[in-house]
Amino acid sequence: MIKVDPIKVTVWNECRHEKEDADVQEVYPETIGGCIVDNLKPYGFDLTLSTLDDPQQGWPDALIESTEVAIWWGHRYHDELSDALIDKLQARVLAGMGLIVLHSGHHAKLFKRLMGTSCNLSWREAEGGERERVWCLKPSHPIAYNIPPYLELPQSEMYGEPFDIPEPDELIFNSWYQGGEVLRSGCTFQRGRGRIFFFAPGHETFPIYRDEHIIQILANAIAWAHQPHQSGWNLGNWGRPIPLEEGAPKQTYYKKPRKLMLAEKAEKVKK
Numbered sequence: 001m002i003k004v005d006p007i008k009v010t011v012w013n014e015c016r017h018e019k020e021d022a023d024v025q026e027v028y029p030e031t032i033g034g035c036i037v038d039n040l041k042p043y044g045f046d047l048t049l050s051t052l053d054d055p056q057q058g059w060p061d062a063l064i065e066s067t068e069v070a071i072w073w074g075h076r077y078h079d080e081l082s083d084a085l086i087d088k089l090q091a092r093v094l095a096g097m098g099l100i101v102l103h104s105g106h107h108a109k110l111f112k113r114l115m116g117t118s119c120n121l122s123w124r125e126a127e128g129g130e131r132e133r134v135w136c137l138k139p140s141h142p143i144a145y146n147i148p149p150y151l152e153l154p155q156s157e158m159y160g161e162p163f164d165i166p167e168p169d170e171l172i173f174n175s176w177y178q179g180g181e182v183l184r185s186g187c188t189f190q191r192g193r194g195r196i197f198f199f200a201p202g203h204e205t206f207p208i209y210r211d212e213h214i215i216q217i218l219a220n221a222i223a224w225a226h227q228p229h230q231s232g233w234n235l236g237n238w239g240r241p242i243p244l245e246e247g248a249p250k251q252t253y254y255k256k257p258r259k260l261m262l263a264e265k266a267e268k269v270k271k
């Protein structure tokens, strides 16, 4: 019998609103990340919670390496994350780590890096929120498992089009807001070996991560984004001077990397 280990999920939460804003503390006394972790526990994932104020901004090398799917909630302090860390996380996504980017994470450095666009959208934080209706466009997609044709969030922040992202691989959810705007609110992307899901609902002052359907969508997305992490082998730049077919043209010269050529040139000049 094949034993399947639980998926290693890291929930990374900026976790500054929870320290700075009384209204957020009231909605999420256990923090946003804490609420997501608590609600995902029954699904049997191997969950780790980390935050911006933890050592290495919540991403020590060993955790980057072991994480199979990362959930990302950030908002006010995207710019604090070091570019060196974003380089490592981007490489890990390209090597196969799943990434689920929530709500204001549309402006996270890592997400913008992976998308290559501004990821700007339109927004409105109406007093007390406004109704959001999330329509499921692909009921047979794994991320939509057990999700009704639409769900309603009584209080939400409006995130509307135009949303400056590349064309998604798949559009799973589309949101309509009480004010009349619409958004591609559940989108998938593949980058290298990594699967990415952006999911818009989740403003910090509304209890959206207490909604059972929202949690079900996150659990589905984890299962979808997960790929068994074995060697972590990347999509390398693969020199193949000898072709497979006999008699086919081969590459007979070895083109030295430019850096090496320049170093040799410098060495000659010295002599």
Ligand code: ZN
Binding pocket: 103, 104, 157, 202, 203, 204
């Ligand atoms: Zn928000």
